[in-house]
Amino acid sequence: MSFSRRQVLAGLAGVGVLGLGGTAVRYWLGRPHDLATHDYQLIAAPLDVELVAGQPSTLWAYGGQAPGVELRCRQGDRLRVRFINQLSEPTTIHWHGIRLPIDMDGVPYISQLPVRPGEHFDYDFVCPDAGSFWYHPHTASSEQLGRGLVGPLVVEEREGNAFRHERTLCLKTWAVDEQGAFMPLLVPREAARAGTRGRLATVNGQPRPVVDLPAGEVVRLRLLNVDSNITYTLNLPAAEARIYALDGNPVAPRGIPAKGLRLGPGMRVDLALRVPASGELALRDGPLRLATLRAVGAPAEASDWPAPLPANPIAEPDLQRAELLRFNFEWAASLADPADPVYWQINGKAWQSPAPGCAAQPIARLRLGGHYLFELRNLSQYLHPIHLHGMTFKVVWSDRQVIEPWYTDTYLLGKNETARIALVADNPGLWMFHCHVVDHMETGLMAAIEVA
The missing domain is CATH 2.60.40.420 (Cupredoxins -  blue copper proteins)
Known part of the structure; x- marks a missing residue:
């Protein structure tokens, strides 16, 4: 396979400084004015965030937030992302779970050259399957994912679905100490076992956040494990919830296992949650509370569970001749x-x-x-x-x-x-x-x- 190096950017005119929830954001993601070449402009750059209250941490982020900005497209449509590297080292983007051409897969020296500092690369591919996916580097993975280069990608069903409300929740545990400084992201003795664990669990970059959901509604929760090493055992005690998709692919709706649902690194689950008329629910990893789900607003009238999600167009393997x-x-x-x-x-x-x-x-x-x-x-x-x-x-x-x-x-x-x-x-x-x-x-x- 032969490669051609993308043009080095001749400056970043128009890239401004934004404020996001009081956080200093150096770079941005947004819809470009000219849609002829790309749909999204996605920038990887340092980002200062207080993961620990009062203690700044310098993360690496996509689009000015960590986890990165949620990208969306519709099933069967072409997604065009101009990726700009404003980090101090080479990187790529792998589109986890997407069936795409090899030259868009983001593995250095296998499918593309690394994108060097100051360069850009145009990712351009059709998303054949609907579901919850994500994106991350495939370069120096323990360091780059560990510092925050992860983000959700949602591919919406071509003909829609019966859910009126949805939320995306990215689960990540950070290897930072009490002062917000990064600890070693790969410890050899831990790599030889279960993997190096972080110490600060977050949902969408926040420790134990309160997530407001419309009272009485059935909400689609897209839960993504974007952690480097941790397997979560998810449960929602006392909640009415059903599994509708695993790793982007629909399943016959079913309850959460009594012992919890194990979600390994890279895995995703789409839940239908019936939000109570009032009060709160706990999203837990085993006994650990990850987030509080709070019912807000006037409760909606009770409704049926949504219909199962439509199957993706995947070829059926023939086990008799496999x-x-x-x-x-x-x-x-x-x-x-x-x-x-x-x-x-x-x-x-x-x-x-x-x-x-x-x-x-x-x-x-x-x-x-x-x-x-x-x-x-x-x-x-x-x-x-x-x-x-x-x-x-x-x-x-x-x-x-x-x-x-x-x-x-x-x-x-x-x-x-x-x-x-x-x-x-x-x-x-x-x-x-x-x-x-x-x-x-x-x-x-x-x-x-x-x-x-």
Whole structure:
């Protein structure tokens, strides 16, 4: 694949200084006046925020807020984003969960060159599926995601849906101390285990916020885990709520499991919540309160639950003729070289981040249009949210739980679990296949799968 470097910006005329809730914002996102070239202009830049009251933290942010500005488009429409890098180091944007052409996937030296400081890159692709997605770098991921480069992307249903109200809630725990200073974002001994945990849990960048919702209405809550390493166990005690979509893909509406819903890094869930006529509900991660959901306004008359969301146009894999491929996700810390920490591997191979002139060696080669069954084996006691770029797969079996098959781009593989997923290899390219615990990915738990 050949690349051409995008033009270096000849200045940022028109980029002003805005005020956002009392926070100093250096750069902006907005609809451009000229829609001929792009729909959004999205700038990555430093941002000063008080995550800890009275203690400023310098984050890295998209569009002047962290998590980043919510981008929206309609299913089947083209999304055009001019990305401008005003950070001090190269970066990219990966559009997590979107089935798009390989040259828009945002993986450095695999699908594009890194966007260097002061440069821009035009992302331009059609969004074939409706749902809740997100965007983040695929460059120095522990540092860049950890400092705040994450943001939601909502693709609205082509023909609409029965929800009249919705809110997007991004879950992220920050690795900052009591003075707001960043702590180490990747600790080797933690990367070899469950991953480095932050200490300050937030929803939409705020610790334990109060979220106002219309009393008596059924509201669509889009919950996105944009954390680097933490799996949340979500519950809404005493609430009437149903799951309508997992990772952007509709499911038959169902209740939240009694033990809570586990949402690994990169995963999303769309809930229908019937807001009470008055009072408050707690959104919790296990026993920890993440946010308070407060009913406001005159209560609406009781209404039926919305109809199920329409299915996305995903090819159905034929399990009878699918080729079986096996992938072992293994702990390899005992073999690690202190000078080159590699703690994880897939089928005995640890990913080495590519650089200019480095050719990726695919762990598997799939025939374009072929049907495949992947067997995923977790040979460790730690959770691995396994994510595949460029395609959507169907979860069909597990030896640890009863599976009601659904489509997704990320499967949370439990400790010592074996699961099977099925897909049609319908998108040509060299696609990343990795654990979305960023510490695990950064220390070996990633591979490339070629479709040709």
